[in-house]
Amino acid sequence: MSCLRVICARVHSNLVDRCLHPQSHGSQLKWLAAPNPRTYIGSGKVAEIKTAIHALDVETVIFDDELSAGQLRNLEKAFGGDVRVCDRTALILDIFNQRAATHEASLQVALAQMEYQLPRLTKMWTHLERQAGGKVKGMGEKQIEVDKRILRTQISALRKELESVRQHRKQYRNRRLSVPVPVVSLVGYTNAGKSTLLNQLTGADVLAEDQLFATLDPTTRRVQINNGMEFLLTDTVGFIQKLPTMLVAAFRATLEEISESSLLVHVVDISHPLASQQIDAVNKVLGDLDVESIPKLMVWNKVDKADDPETVKIEAEEKGAICLSAIYGDGLEQFCFAVQAKLKDAMVPVEACIPYDKGELLNTIHQVGMVEATEYTENGTVIRGHVPLPLARLLTPMRQRVTGTH
Template identity: 45%
Template sequence: MSEGSTGTETEQVVRPEEVGIELSERQALRRVAGLRTELEDITEVEYRQLRLERVVLVGVWTEGSAEDAENSLAELKLLAETAGSEILDAIIQRRSRPDPATYIGSGKVAELHEIVEATGADTVICDGELAPSQLRNLEDRVKVKVVDRVALILDIFAQHAKSAEGKAQVELAQLQYQTQRLRGWGGNLSRQAGGRAAGGEGIGGRGPGETKLETDRRRIQAKMAKLRRELAHLRTTRDTKKANRRRNEIPSVAIAGYTNAGKSSLLNRLTGAGVLVEDALFATLDPTTRRTETSDGRVYTLSDTVGFVRHLPHQLVEAFRSTLEEVGDADLVLHVVDGSHPDPGGQLAAVREVFADIEAIQVPEIVVVNKADAADPVTLARLLAREPHAVVVSAWTGEGIDELLGAIEADLPRPAVLVTAVLPYERGDLLNQIHVSGDIESLDHEADGTHVVARVGEQLAHELAAYTV
């Protein structure tokens, strides 16, 4: 069928892969109620007119239940609002797979165009990763900017990155995404470089040369190489700090989980860290590490990490790999899940997919079901039945925090070497190291020194060898 075929012609052809879907479902764009962003007062109206893009959300429902499809689009709404958008409408189409040319099929593109014109939208956001050809075809036919889920998440990361490393990681991910989607506008970007008359760069730029598109791609590759060098240097700094913790044999606990599950609030509740807490997706991009200790005096570190989301773009996993490795290198992971979310099980599964990507699936895990004060008791009971090693807490009210601290204390790795030593009083430094990183079983101050029986790491055991009895 030609590209110029009408929507009616498209709907009359039933492809083999569409046979399993009801005809009425395939022919209808399904409007999702309750996703329009409401404006509450005149101040907010004026603010949004100045700043916010006016957006229509588009999803393709290919598998699972209608509730799953609506949950996915509801999450896309939160992502879009976090990026700074006013949601005007949201629609879902039932298909066995996205249309390879236009994502929703050429017949439905015409209907989408009518919705865009009727609402006055200036952007369409699709709940999936679009191929360059799909992006181009949709923009050409809908006549407004089209953004896919990957570009939306990258934009949010760009807004929230604060540290030099965070900014470099986001820029690298954006460039990796853009390099596959460079396109020429008219003949301008497809011309070969020539003299000034041909829009070239003068002496040294004339002749056959490269096309403008190739020049842009080469510049992007050079920028990406520079960013990778910067990230390698910044990673060295973090590795040095990590090596110091390992040398002192301090266990590390990583707080990981779905975005907006309450990880930063939990870190504040456990350590008083005072890190930024917002009711927004991806409020934390730069990891925060704080020292704390168990009730018996063992020191360990707690690290807040970047949140995950369904279908986290591969570019981000790669760019943030050094940050995400905080999880893989940890001795224990607190996997935080939002107990008040409609689909907490889906959140757990999405995060574990990323754990597998960064080879962190083998790290011991405590599932922390947060927001117990707002959760449905039935949902909590179902989660606890499925996740036996789980603790229900509320970082907001403090409910369950003592139980969580007890679970952390029980699961932290204990030093392996049992030593009995008599330490001279002038070696208080060794006794302090035992207090910080060891597990003291008995301690007596006597005339000849401090008699101590403790479990310590191998390196400290080696330093204590001269004093063992």
């Protein structure tokens, strides 16, 4: 048996938090043994919602689940007038469309919207008369067939353009990987505070609003810790429960940034009443992306908004999580130390003799690695410590030189 939430709202701008946060008020709950194939909900609930629509002057009704084309059509007929019926996927796509600020994000959202619309063209048109076929005998093709063909052509063109974007982003990543700076990706539920954390650590000016999906494009900035070590910090698109599959597919180029990371930082809004469900939702998406092998660090953000911050901090310590308040900067130093420790676990121990004429290489080792001991010899500077694997490969000849001296 499943629970369906139906939200009635007068203005579309109020729908975001009401639909996507289950604890919201102004919604109706309906327990179903199985969805009604015609209207998803039963006839009694349809009548009840229709009464509420007229009483409250409702403009939009949102179902917190995906509806078929037939269910959407039947519900709109039943509710009558100009009432819009919207399912969860359509709402998320609408929000993404409003947040898309770059050409790449616009392409990704447009592709997802078209793929959502394609199967819903069926029986949703009143102009089903056939077009004249010119000199061709017969009635020609139905308007809906023309519309579908046009939509498929547009989808194909968008996929090609996005593949070009994906290849460009891949080339950029390859160039970035040639300089062995560890990449740390911020992941988490939407509105958990990832962009705020990036801004605090790097001084970046990434949009950080108290709203869902404020960031759709990955943003990467360099972070330097007090001891001189550096890493790249990437802000990624926020996740959500029941994230539509078409969105995951459309944002593949963006989400591939996550798969190239040295460390994933899972940012959680610990003040949210459904924080545990949000953690599960993020873990599910990460599982779908097949990134389980990448080390992870759990960060509990917005601890300042928790009912009992001290108890939250004690619980976080027991679970190995880092507590912080990104907006006020509390806990950032502890966060950087934790990132450094996690990155060290993913590094390779090295002992190498760096010639004195390779000063840039020695500087890189100090920036991206962890130098534990330094010794100046006749042949060069001997360092012992941990470095990322790509840098360890560059140091292979010099490591052999050290081995030969013992």
